[in-house]
Amino acid sequence: MKNSVVRTLTFVSLATLPIAGASEAQTSPDTGTTVIHAGRMFDSERGVFLTSHDIIIKNKRVESVGEDLPIPPGAREIDLRACTVLPGLIDSHTHLLYLEDIVKGSFSEGTKAVINEGTPLRALHGAARARTFLSAGITTVRDLGNAGRFGDIALRNAINDGSVDGPRMFVSGPGLSPEGGQFPGLQERYKAIAEEEYRVVRGPEDAALAVRENVTYGANLIKIYSNNTPNRGYLSLSEMRAILEEANMYGMRVAAHATNNAAVWRAVQAGVSSIEHCYQVDDTTLALMRERGVALVPTDVDSITVVRLLKRDPSEKKPTSEQIPLILRGNRDRLMRAVKAGVTIVAGSDNYIQTGVPQGEGAKHNLFAYAEAGMEPLQILRAATWNGAELLGMKNRLGVIKAGAYADIIAVEGNPDSDIHALENVRFVMKDGTVYVGRQ
Numbered sequence: 001m002k003n004s005v006v007r008t009l010t011f012v013s014l015a016t017l018p019i020a021g022a023s024e025a026q027t028s029p030d031t032g033t034t035v036i037h038a039g040r041m042f043d044s045e046r047g048v049f050l051t052s053h054d055i056i057i058k059n060k061r062v063e064s065v066g067e068d069l070p071i072p073p074g075a076r077e078i079d080l081r082a083c084t085v086l087p088g089l090i091d092s093h094t095h096l097l098y099l100e101d102i103v104k105g106s107f108s109e110g111t112k113a114v115i116n117e118g119t120p121l122r123a124l125h126g127a128a129r130a131r132t133f134l135s136a137g138i139t140t141v142r143d144l145g146n147a148g149r150f151g152d153i154a155l156r157n158a159i160n161d162g163s164v165d166g167p168r169m170f171v172s173g174p175g176l177s178p179e180g181g182q183f184p185g186l187q188e189r190y191k192a193i194a195e196e197e198y199r200v201v202r203g204p205e206d207a208a209l210a211v212r213e214n215v216t217y218g219a220n221l222i223k224i225y226s227n228n229t230p231n232r233g234y235l236s237l238s239e240m241r242a243i244l245e246e247a248n249m250y251g252m253r254v255a256a257h258a259t260n261n262a263a264v265w266r267a268v269q270a271g272v273s274s275i276e277h278c279y280q281v282d283d284t285t286l287a288l289m290r291e292r293g294v295a296l297v298p299t300d301v302d303s304i305t306v307v308r309l310l311k312r313d314p315s316e317k318k319p320t321s322e323q324i325p326l327i328l329r330g331n332r333d334r335l336m337r338a339v340k341a342g343v344t345i346v347a348g349s350d351n352y353i354q355t356g357v358p359q360g361e362g363a364k365h366n367l368f369a370y371a372e373a374g375m376e377p378l379q380i381l382r383a384a385t386w387n388g389a390e391l392l393g394m395k396n397r398l399g400v401i402k403a404g405a406y407a408d409i410i411a412v413e414g415n416p417d418s419d420i421h422a423l424e425n426v427r428f429v430m431k432d433g434t435v436y437v438g439r440q
């Protein structure tokens, strides 16, 4: 149902876009130029808001940005003077081909995805979820595994060739994991099931081979599990170093799932670019991350998401709403310690659990979690734009509205700099110069 809603929105929005001179556009040749008039605009590079700026877009890229720019002849004009315009958001930790439902008991959901769903159907389900991200204003995702046998690469390619509407995807292929992947309770005899979902690494040579496999089949980056929670294994330091050496040779970055201090410390020593989750970490390790320029992707949930999850949780012994601040206290504390330590924060939702709202909308609540912890709206907006682009190696091309950048632009009603929840009111989405949502 939600997908038909998204499709309807996309259709309606294109039909109702306020395009000046639309009737002339039918008779005059399409110059491929668009001008957006922005009431307010987020400059993610400097971390400030500007007023009354024009953005000229030509051939999928931003050509120029400034005040009162002359309108090129034949340009299509889009009036967003009543809105706040931002670069398309970047979610740096997604799993578009994976969804758990707490109602069904999350521990068996992973094996079910492999055995009962299968990669082709997962890719199709992922395509439906991808639309919800784009409609929510998330125009780029870094998708980190749990996509079966390279289903993430199939979906990325389908989006890139225009068959499927979705965000730009930067994908890892199967994550490189210690024994057993992340399937708890799997009997040894059936370990091959985990190896359908993860690339289980056995020794440094095998670790390097795993990188080569993922490179060969089309990955943009490498995902590793320094520890494979909820299982107990760790990759060895020599395995991680072999992975980094091989990945560096291809100019690929490595993202590390690491949930406790030892796992974080070891992954940073090996040379990864980002630490995902990082639930338990001490200040010495945070200082090392700062020193080495390793980004933190805090995959935190906000209190609204916890309430939604608790509503769906069928267990009798679930926490009460009064206990929610206690549940979230640890994450909030480590996020603010990381901010204080000067660690670069990159927004990533890890929103793979069904909360009853479209996945893309649910993913934005990750940003509200940062606000609840005490991050300032401007810091959060940078984490979801500029910092995300930098982590992807796409600085100045994504996550920013400036000359030369890809035309990934969104507009919201309200002022996200004073209330981050304004990001819920997305009124316009452009990716690569194409308008996908344009209601007003």
Ligand SMILES: [Zn+2]
Pocket (backbone or CB within 6 Å): 093, 094, 095, 144, 350
């Ligand atoms: Zn994840």
